[in-house]
Amino acid sequence: MTSTILRSAAETARHAPSIFNTQPWRWEVRGDALELHADRSRLLPVTDPEGRMLTVSCGVALHHALVALAAEGHRTSVERGVDGDLLARITVTGTAQPTGTNLRDAIPERHTDRRPFADTPVPDGFVDRLRDVAEARGVYVAELDADSLVRFQVTAARAGELDENDVAYQAELAEWTHRPASSADGVAPGSTVAPTPRKVPLRSFFPDGAEGLLPGPGHDGGARYLVLWTVGDSPADWLAAGEAMSAALLATTAAGLAVSPMTDVVEVPASRAMLHRLLDNLGEAQVALRIGVPATSDAVPPTPRRADVIAG
Numbered sequence: 001m002t003s004t005i006l007r008s009a010a011e012t013a014r015h016a017p018s019i020f021n022t023q024p025w026r027w028e029v030r031g032d033a034l035e036l037h038a039d040r041s042r043l044l045p046v047t048d049p050e051g052r053m054l055t056v057s058c059g060v061a062l063h064h065a066l067v068a069l070a071a072e073g074h075r076t077s078v079e080r081g082v083d084g085d086l087l088a089r090i091t092v093t094g095t096a097q098p099t100g101t102n103l104r105d106a107i108p109e110r111h112t113d114r115r116p117f118a119d120t121p122v123p124d125g126f127v128d129r130l131r132d133v134a135e136a137r138g139v140y141v142a143e144l145d146a147d148s149l150v151r152f153q154v155t156a157a158r159a160g161e162l163d164e165n166d167v168a169y170q171a172e173l174a175e176w177t178h179r180p181a182s183s184a185d186g187v188a189p190g191s192t193v194a195p196t197p198r199k200v201p202l203r204s205f206f207p208d209g210a211e212g213l214l215p216g217p218g219h220d221g222g223a224r225y226l227v228l229w230t231v232g233d234s235p236a237d238w239l240a241a242g243e244a245m246s247a248a249l250l251a252t253t254a255a256g257l258a259v260s261p262m263t264d265v266v267e268v269p270a271s272r273a274m275l276h277r278l279l280d281n282l283g284e285a286q287v288a289l290r291i292g293v294p295a296t297s298d299a300v301p302p303t304p305r306r307a308d309v310i311a312g
């Protein structure tokens with residue numbers, strides 16, 4: 001019985017976003033526990049040599065599974081950083097009032113929206129809500145306000161330039177943007193956006209111009225840019241950053257807002273150093289998020305997911 005509950009949570013967590021849609025995880029139902037393992041065969045050696053984004057992605061999947069369990073009224077305990085690639089072990093410890101059903105419902109609805117957002121402002125207080133959900137996990141949110149936005153723009157442009165001229169990175173990107181349909185992974189061409197002038201440039205997925213989505217009428221006028229950061233920079237911090245990222249993504253989707261992660265600024269060492277200075281050397285940037293009001297009601301198409309990630 002418990003195994004059915006745990007398997008169902010892992011099924012829901014298959015929707016989790018991940019770096020280049022690598023889905024670098026494996027779930028195992030073992031007795032009364034659900035184990036989350038990192039799948040290092042899916043590490044991106046050029047983009048993510050240390051496995052930071054791999055671990056952040058696993059943290060997102062972990063949070064998705066916990067949201068699914070809480071929404072079904074299951075109380076859980078979680079052991080994090082169990083042993084090497086065994087990143088977390090979830091145990092169901094009893095029943096509780098169902099919570100966060102809006103977040104659970106947002107899981108299949110959430111898609112990375114790379115189109116420019118509308119000029120309409122994000123509702124007052126929304127960023128503060130995200131700050132609270134992140135801080136509950138020991139992760140801080142720095143908002144790039146008008147003064148720091150120019151420096152962030154330069155940082156993002158620098159990451160883009162360095163990536164553009166990095167032959168090994170371009171080869172890795174091409175591999176993950178040209179996956180066979182049977183692999184059910186990789187960045188879906190239909191989810192990327194044709195180049196368009198933007199306040200802050202985004203990672204370019206198809207430098208050869210094979211993008212799928214039209215940018216639409218937005219100009220990112222009302223977009224807000226947030227950096228999720230931690231005091232330390234260990235795998236435990238990366239996992240926590242992933243959980244906070246998931247909480248922010250699902251809260252954003254549940255509020256009818258749009259969001260896209262921006263992590264080239266963290267991956268490229270030179271731009272990461274610039275981000276560090278932008279944070280006044282307070283801590284370690286883990287991910288950046290662009291949040292806003294969608295400029296069009298046209299849906300972003302869903303991206304593929306692997307079926308064979310759950311064992312036991």
Ligand SMILES: Cc1cc2nc3c(=O)[nH]c(=O)nc-3n(C[C@H](O)[C@H](O)[C@H](O)COP(=O)(O)O)c2cc1C
Nearest residue numbers: 017018019020021056111112203261262263264303
């Ligand atoms: C850790 C992490 C880093 C990501 N970095 C970027 C990024 O820099 N730029 C981007 O457009 N999308 C980024 N994404 C979004 C993924 O590309 C996206 O989740 C994946 O392709 C699946 O699509 P979906 O989010 O629509 O389900 C990131 C996602 C995660 C979890």
